[in-house]
Amino acid sequence: MVMKQSRTTLKDLAEDLNLSPSTISRALANHPAISDATKKKVQKKAEELGFIPNSIASSFRKKKSQSIGVIVPRIDIHFHSLVISGIEEFAYKTGYNVTIFQSKDSTTREKEIVKLLQNKMVEGVIICLAIETYDYDHFKKFKKLGVPLVFYDRVPSNYDTNKIVINDFESAFKATEHLIKRGCKRIAHIAGNQSTPIFKERLEGYKSAIRKHNLSFDEKLIIPCKSLSYEEGVQCAESFLKFSSIPDGIFCANDYTAVSVIQVFRKAGMRIPEDTAVVGFSNYPISRVIEPHLTTINDRAFQMGVEASKLLIRLIEDEKRTLKSETISLETELIVRESSMKD
Amino acid sequence: MVMKQSRTTLKDLAEDLNLSPSTISRALANHPAISDATKKKVQKKAEELGFIPNSIASSFRKKKSQSIGVIVPRIDIHFHSLVISGIEEFAYKTGYNVTIFQSKDSTTREKEIVKLLQNKMVEGVIICLAIETYDYDHFKKFKKLGVPLVFYDRVPSNYDTNKIVINDFESAFKATEHLIKRGCKRIAHIAGNQSTPIFKERLEGYKSAIRKHNLSFDEKLIIPCKSLSYEEGVQCAESFLKFSSIPDGIFCANDYTAVSVIQVFRKAGMRIPEDTAVVGFSNYPISRVIEPHLTTINDRAFQMGVEASKLLIRLIEDEKRTLKSETISLETELIVRESSMKD
DNA sequence: TATTTTTACGCAAACGTTTGCATTAGATTA
DNA sequence: TAATCTAATGCAAACGTTTGCGTAAAAATA
Numbered sequence: 111m112v113m114k115q116s117r118t119t120l121k122d123l124a125e126d127l128n129l130s131p132s133t134i135s136r137a138l139a140n141h142p143a144i145s146d147a148t149k150k151k152v153q154k155k156a157e158e159l160g161f162i163p164n165s166i167a168s169s170f171r172k173k174k175s176q177s178i179g180v181i182v183p184r185i186d187i188h189f190h191s192l193v194i195s196g197i198e199e200f201a202y203k204t205g206y207n208v209t210i211f212q213s214k215d216s217t218t219r220e221k222e223i224v225k226l227l228q229n230k231m232v233e234g235v236i237i238c239l240a241i242e243t244y245d246y247d248h249f250k251k252f253k254k255l256g257v258p259l260v261f262y263d264r265v266p267s268n269y270d271t272n273k274i275v276i277n278d279f280e281s282a283f284k285a286t287e288h289l290i291k292r293g294c295k296r297i298a299h300i301a302g303n304q305s306t307p308i309f310k311e312r313l314e315g316y317k318s319a320i321r322k323h324n325l326s327f328d329e330k331l332i333i334p335c336k337s338l339s340y341e342e343g344v345q346c347a348e349s350f351l352k353f354s355s356i357p358d359g360i361f362c363a364n365d366y367t368a369v370s371v372i373q374v375f376r377k378a379g380m381r382i383p384e385d386t387a388v389v390g391f392s393n394y395p396i397s398r399v400i401e402p403h404l405t406t407i408n409d410r411a412f413q414m415g416v417e418a419s420k421l422l423i424r425l426i427e428d429e430k431r432t433l434k435s436e437t438i439s440l441e442t443e444l445i446v447r448e449s450s451m452k453d
Numbered sequence: 454m455v456m457k458q459s460r461t462t463l464k465d466l467a468e469d470l471n472l473s474p475s476t477i478s479r480a481l482a483n484h485p486a487i488s489d490a491t492k493k494k495v496q497k498k499a500e501e502l503g504f505i506p507n508s509i510a511s512s513f514r515k516k517k518s519q520s521i522g523v524i525v526p527r528i529d530i531h532f533h534s535l536v537i538s539g540i541e542e543f544a545y546k547t548g549y550n551v552t553i554f555q556s557k558d559s560t561t562r563e564k565e566i567v568k569l570l571q572n573k574m575v576e577g578v579i580i581c582l583a584i585e586t587y588d589y590d591h592f593k594k595f596k597k598l599g600v601p602l603v604f605y606d607r608v609p610s611n612y613d614t615n616k617i618v619i620n621d622f623e624s625a626f627k628a629t630e631h632l633i634k635r636g637c638k639r640i641a642h643i644a645g646n647q648s649t650p651i652f653k654e655r656l657e658g659y660k661s662a663i664r665k666h667n668l669s670f671d672e673k674l675i676i677p678c679k680s681l682s683y684e685e686g687v688q689c690a691e692s693f694l695k696f697s698s699i700p701d702g703i704f705c706a707n708d709y710t711a712v713s714v715i716q717v718f719r720k721a722g723m724r725i726p727e728d729t730a731v732v733g734f735s736n737y738p739i740s741r742v743i744e745p746h747l748t749t750i751n752d753r754a755f756q757m758g759v760e761a762s763k764l765l766i767r768l769i770e771d772e773k774r775t776l777k778s779e780t781i782s783l784e785t786e787l788i789v790r791e792s793s794m795k796d
Numbered sequence: 797t798a799t800t801t802t803t804a805c806g807c808a809a810a811c812g813t814t815t816g817c818a819t820t821a822g823a824t825t826a
Numbered sequence: 827t828a829a830t831c832t833a834a835t836g837c838a839a840a841c842g843t844t845t846g847c848g849t850a851a852a853a854a855t856a
Binding site: 462510 | 811812813814
C-alpha cells in the first residue's frame with residue numbers, strides 16, 4: 111500500500127465509499143438531497159481518514175473567502191487593539207477570518223495595502239484611515255468590485271460609505287459640561303490635530319458647552335497639538351502654568367495629555383482636582399493608574415469593533431447589494447473619577 | 454458589446470492580445486522565456502483593463518496561500534499587540550498576510566482555531582499558548598501536514614518545536630541583582646502562576662540572585678499570584694505592609710503588580726524607592742507614567758514578533774523541511790528608572 | 797398496471813491560474 | 827544545405843470543490 115503523500119480530498123473519500131465526490135460534498139454540507147444513512151457513512155469515513163476540507167479550493171469555487179481585511183494605523187495602539195479584538199470576536203463567531211494590516215499612518219502604505227486587498231482575498235474591509243489621508247480615490251475600486259467597506263474612528267468626510275463613530279461633539283460637550291458643573295470657571299482645552307475631523311468635533315463640543323453655560327471664552331485656553339503625545343502634553347501643561355490666571359479645569363482630547371497635565375501640575379504644587387480638575391478622553395488603562403485616577407470618556411473601542419464587524423458582515427451577506435450606506439454612532443460614557451471630583 | 458460583469462482575468466487579457474493565458478501568466482511573472490516586447494504589451498494591457506490577479510486561484514493552484522496564522526490569548530493585551538505588530542511588520546515586507554485569532558485563554562477555543570487553520574488557509578502558525586494549555590496534541594497534526602509552527606512567550610515544554618522566548622531566569626536575576634546592588638537586603642517577589650514556565654523561571658532567577666549574594670532567604674517574601682492583575686497586586690502589597698519587617702525591595706513578575714505596590718505603599722506612607730525599591734517586568738506604557746517611574750525589564754515584545762515572523766517564514770520557505778527545531782532567546786534589558794534609584 | 801412524482805445520487809463543467817511538455821520559426825552551426 | 831539549437835509561445839491538464847442538470851430506482855398516485 112502506497113502512503114498518500116498529500117492530504118485526503120473529497121475524491122479519496124468518494125473512492126473509499128464508492129460514491130461520487132459531489133455526493134460527499136453534499137453530504138458534508140448537510141444537503142437535503144442526501145439520505146441520512148449516506149451522511150452518517152460519509153461523516154464517519156471523513157473522521158476516520160482525518161479529512162480536512164481544502165478551504166482555498168472551496169473559496170475559489172464559491173468565490174467567497176470568508177475573510178475580512180482590517181487596516182489600522184498601528185496595532186499596538188491600545189484603542190486599535192481593542193477595536194481589532196471586537197472585530198475578531200464577532201467575525202470568529204460568524205465564521206469569518208480577520209487579516210490585519212498596519213498603514214503605519216502612511217497614506218502610501220495604505221494605498222499599497224488597498225491594492226493588495228483587491229485580489230479577492232477578502233470579502234470586505236474595515237478601515238481606520240491613516241492620519242494624512244484626505245483623498246479617498248484608492249477606495250473607489252472596492253465599490254466597483256462590490257467589496258463593502260466600513261470605516262471607523264478616522265472616517266472619510268464627504269464620501270458616501272459606511273462608518274462607525276462615536277459622537278465626538280457630544281462627548282466633548284459632556285466632558286466640558288461636567289467640569290462646569292463641578293464649578294470650573296476657566297476651562298482650557300488641549301486639542302488634537304484640527305485637520306482630523308474627530309478632534310475638530312471635540313473642540314466644537316468644548317466650545318459649545320462653554321457658550322451654553324455663558325462662561326467667558328478665551329482663545330488662549332485652547333492649545334492644539336499635532337500628535338497628542340505625552341511629551342506634547344507636558345508642553346501644554348507648562349504653558350498653562352505660565353498663565354497669569356491658571357485654568358481651574360482642563361479638558362484634554364486624549365488621556366496621554368491628561369496624564370501629562372496631572373503630573374506636571376502636581377509637580378508644580380497644584381492640587382488635582384482642587385486647584386485644577388482634569389478630564390481626558392478614551393479611557394486608556396493609564397487613566398486608572400494615574401493618581402488621582404482620571405475622569406475620562408469611554409470611547410467604546412471594543413464595541414466599535416464589534417459593530418464594524420457586524421455591519422460589514424451584514425453588507426457582505428447582502429448579496430443583492432441593496433443596503434445603503436450607514437453611519438452608526440455609538441453612545442459614549444463619561445467615567446467620573448477623582449481627577450475631577452472637586453467640591 | 455456586452456459589459457463584462459466579473460473582473461478581468463488572464464483569459465480576457467489573452468483574448469484581447471491574441472496570446473494564450475499561459476503567456477500572459479508568464480509575462481506578468483516576468484518569466485525569462487517571454488520576450489521583453491510581449492511583456493511590455495501585456496503589462497500595458499493589464500494596466501489598461503485594470504487586471505487584478507485572483508490570488509485565491511493562484512493560491513489554489515500553487516498550494517501556497519502566502520498567509521500565516523497567529524493565535525494569541527487576547528489582542529488587546531499590550532504585550533501581544535506589540536508582538537503582532539512585529540509579526541505583521543516583517544510578514545508584510547516579505548509578502549505574507551497575517552490572520553489573527555484570539556484563544557481568549559481558553560484551550561477549547563484554541564483547539565477550535567487550530568482545527569480551522571488546518572485547512573490550508575495558512576502556511577504557518579505563530580502561537581502564544583492559552584494559559585491552561587498543558588497538552589499539545591492538537592498541534593501535532595500541523596507537523597504531519599508540514600505546516601511549521603513557532604511559539605512565543607508561553608511556549609510548550611517537553612515538545613520539540615520552534616520557540617521565541619526571552620531568558621526569564623536571566624532577566625529576573627538581573628532585576629533582583631539590581632535591587633541588591635542598590636542596597637536592598639530584604640527583597641520580596643510577587644510571582645506569577647507557577648504552572649506557567651515563564652513565571653517559574655522568573656522565580657528561580659530571583660532565588661538565584663538572592664543566593665548568589667548570600668541574602669537570607671525567606672519563603673514568606675514570595676507571594677504567588679494567579680493572574681498578576683492590578684487587584685492581585687494590591688492584595689500582595691497589603692500583605693507586605695503587614696509584615697513585622699517590611700521588604701526594602703520588591704521584584705514583581707509584571708508591571709501591573711509593581712504599579713499596585715507603588716501606589717499602595719505610597720498611600721501607606723512608605724517612600725519609593727527610599728524605603729522600598731520596586732522593579733517590574735515588561736516595560737508597559739504605565740511604567741513611564743507611574744510616579745516614581747518604574748524600573749522594569751524590557752521584554753522586547755515587538756522584536757519577539759519580528760523574530761517569530763522571520764523564523765516562521767524561513768521555515769515555510771524551506772521547502773525540503775530540512776530545518777530543525779529552533780529556540781531563539783532574546784536578550785532583555787533592565788531599564789532603570791526612579792522606582793529603584795535609592796542611594 | 798401504467799403513469800407520475802419523489803428520492804438519492806452521479807456526471808461533468810466550472811472557477812482562474814500555473815506549469816510541464818510540446819511546437820514552431822528563426823538563428824546558428826557543421 | 828542539412829542538421830541542430832535556441833527563443834518564444836501554445837496546449838492542455840491540473841489543483842479540489844461546488845452545483846446545475848440529468849437519471850435511475852423507488853414510491854406514490856391514478
